[in-house]
Amino acid sequence: MDIIVAMIERPAYKKQLSECVRRSPVTALLGPRQCGKTTLARMFGDDAKEATYFDLESENDFQRLQSPELILGRLAGLVVLDEAQIMPSLFKTLRVLADRPQNKARFIILGSASPQLVQNVSETLAGRIEFIELTGFGLEEIGAASWEKLWVRGGFPRSFLAGSDEDSSAWREGFIRTFLERDIPQLGISIPYTAMRRFWTMLAHVHGQTLNASELARSMGISDKTARSHLDILTGAFMIRQLQPWHENLRKRQVKAPKIYFRDSGLLHSLLSLPDFHCLSGHPRLGASWEGFALEQILRIVQPSEAYFWGTHNRAELDLFFLHKGKRFGVEFKFTEAPKITKSMQTALIDLGLDHLWVIYPGEHTYPLHDKITALPLQNVLQIGKPAKQK
DSSP states (O other), X not given: OOTTGGGSOOHHHHHHHHHHHHHOSEEEEEEOTTSSHHXXXXXXXXXXXXXXXXXXTSHHHHHHTTSHHHHHTTOOEEEEEETGGGOTTHHHHHHHHHTOTTOOEEEEEEEEOOHHHHHHXXXXXXXXXXXXXXXSOOHHHHOGGGHHHHHHXXXXXXXXXXXXXXXXXXXXXXXXXXXXXXXXXHTTOOSOHHHHHHHHHHHHHTTTSBOOHHHHHHHHTSOHHHHHHHHHHHHHTTSEEEEEEOOOSXXXXXXXXXXXXXXXXXXXXXXXXXXXHHHHHTSTTHHHHHHHHHHXXXXXXXXXXXXXXXXXXXXOEEEXXXXXXXXXXXXXEXXXXXXXXXXXXXXXXXXXXXXXXXXXXXXXXXXXXXTTEEEEEGGGGGGTTSOOOOO
16 A cells, blocks of 8 residues: 555545445445545455455456456455456446346446536446546645645645645646557547647646636637547546536526536646745736635535535625535635635625625635625634534
8 A cells, every 4th residue: 555645534525435345245446646545445345354455556466367257256345346448348247247147246346427427327326336536635634734834736646745835736737648659549639749738738727617618619629529639538537627507587697507617726726827825926817816726625525426616797796605404505605814704705695695605715704795795704614514603
């Protein structure tokens, strides 16, 4: 096991993994490379009575599984198949084994997420598999007091745990190069490294903005359809989040294009050449970076089934809108010492019928701005879902 990465326990993911393995014969643990899938699976396996590991990137393990039904059918306990997307034929074998009454194994598939992998697994193992999406570290894992470090470096374990900002930045640069040169071709995009890096860098500059696919396509010299395809693949690989707009039968004309966010703030900062907080604090994209980082933390903690932003052509806007336990909540992200109520917030409260709205800011004190609006420091985001008691 990687001792450095294992320094931070991931109890929430381990609990979720335990529940899925108990319920279903196959569990898929998906996420970007280097986010800790293998370490988590091995930590989970250490607690099991019996566990067997196969790494499909290992030539020996790959050859051992040339007769997968023969090899896997004899096993009991926990069976972990790392980088399973390398051998798609395994999925049919797992379907056969999962349906056998005498099967004594529980399988965990680890894979770097892609639309093709998810589709193949879903179609082949329908009714037999559960999915867990694993990303980098979050505030609930590393402690709210370390939010600034997490914001600057991002959540990839080796980036966050690096000995210095310079080491963290160097790791992220290596990750970006490897992802573009190795992973992107495997995800179905066959364009040169320099061109894809330019596309990704352009996305960094529109982070937090509404998608304009035509403008991106013109800048790259490609069609709108191709630009959207590239973006969808990056979304499927957990690199980009496309936050969809919320629509209701309202009289106001509403924004219909999604907003674009980098899932990992560290990668965003690398592509914007921002190696530390000093550089970030003076950059024009500071507010957008804060918005995307804080948004990801909220979504990790609340885990709503669906999340949206809301905007009208009259410039009324809400950064995040979600439904949770039958109630409507909104979140605004403000990088300011003392957030105040805006006209947009008041409009959102009325038009969306919000039960409560939080304003997430980098301060230290939680305080009410309105009977339904609370200013909430990022370090206190675990309170989301529990509106502050008014005096």
